[in-house]
Amino acid sequence: MLKNRILALCLVLSMCVAVSGCAAVVLGGAAAGGTYVFVTGQAKQKFNADLGSTYQAALKACQNLNLKVEENKKRLSDASIKAKDVDTTVLIDLEYVSSKVTEVSVRYGILGDEGASRRILAAINKNF
Numbered sequence: 293m294l295k296n297r298i299l300a301l302c303l304v305l306s307m308c309v310a311v312s313g314c315a316a317v318v319l320g321g322a323a324a325g326g327t328y329v330f331v332t333g334q335a336k337q338k339f340n341a342d343l344g345s346t347y348q349a350a351l352k353a354c355q356n357l358n359l360k361v362e363e364n365k366k367r368l369s370d371a372s373i374k375a376k377d378v379d380t381t382v383l384i385d386l387e388y389v390s391s392k393v394t395e396v397s398v399r400y401g402i403l404g405d406e407g408a409s410r411r412i413l414a415a416i417n418k419n420f
Contacts, residue, residue: 328413333404336397337413341420343386346394347371350384353415382412 328337339346347366350373354361359375359382373384377400385397396416400408 328410330404330406330409333402334397334399335404335406335409335413336395338389338393338395339417339420340392341394342391343369343371343388343394345420346386346396346416347373349416349419350386350396352419353412354382354384356419357412357415359412377408382408384412 328335330336339349341349344366350371351361351364353359354373354375357377359377361373361375363372363374365372369388371386373382373386375382375384380401382401383397383399387395387397389395396413398409398412400412
């Protein structure tokens with residue numbers, strides 16, 4: 293009896309989480325971190341590399357994808373790149389997680405474009 297109640301409670305809680313409106317999509321990928329998350333218009337992925345290497349890979353990815361870099365800043369614990377793809381703004385934010393892990397967030401356009409963001413993350417991964 294108690295086992296059935298616990299099972300029912302777990303089922304109800306999991307349904308609440310499933311319909312709570314969270315826009316997260318977690319997908320497996322072939323990138324350095326293995327997975328990426330797409331939440332509220334941003335694709336996020338952790339790379340198994342230091343901030344400096346990841347920043348250089350992101351700049352090379354912009355060059356390879358013909359994105360015009362308008363601004364780029366690198367600080368001790370984070371970095372950012374603002375680029376243009378024809379008339380669409382691309383924001384790439386890099387955050388230090390540890391000496392061997394960097395989290396990269398990509399927003400393509402105002403509302404975000406999952407496919408374009410994923411292509412940018414894949415291009416970053418290719419430049420290590």
